Amino acid sequence: MAILEVLHFPDTRLRKKAAPVETIDTEIKTLAANMLETMYAERGIGIAATQVNVQKRVVVIDLSEQHNSPMYLINPEIIKGEGTEQMQEGCLSVPGYFDLVERAEKITFRYINLDGESIMADADGLLAVCIQHEIDHLNGKLFIDYLSPLKRQRLRKKLEKQEKLQVQTL
Ligand code: GNR
Ligand code: NI
DSSP, rough: OOOOOOOOOOOOOGOOOOOOOOOOOHHHHHHHHHHHHHHTTTTSSEEGGGGGTBOOEEEEEOOTTTTTOOOOEEEEEEEEEEEEEEEEOOOOOOOOOOOEEEEEEEHHHEEEETTTEEHHHHHHHHHHHHHHHHHHTTTTTTGGGGGGGHHHHHHHHHHEEEEEEEEHHO
């Protein structure tokens, strides 16, 4: 397994739309395993392939504190959303920033697991938020896109400055 590099906003590669997975082969299984390891290493609860510069519809989520309940979602889709809820969100691709985002409170979603089985399930709470956040990544969308343009602009400047300082000290 390997830890992969996570892209940071405003990297334009985060804006690419991921393509559906056609077959769950060794390459996809290795990608999923490496995404899981990267997510644990970066202390995230979810990760989308887009964040590690792979344009395929693969998402990994683990909400457990013990890191023992990974979910692998291939070609995930929201079928239905109900209600709205605001939650404080963060993102491995927008380090150090957290803000409130409004999303559907309850969802029905569909995906294919690593055994190739098609699964339909319901979610609410943090899992519902996380699934919506990850599917957005696969479509090139970030949680900060829901904020005001002014907030996003300030954030862009701050992260560009940080990135520059990091390059200078490498
Ligand atoms: O680790 C993460 N925490 C989180 C908290 C609230 C809402 C969404 C998330 S997902 C995020 C990891 C990440 O960036 N996934 O794409
Ligand atoms: Ni994210």
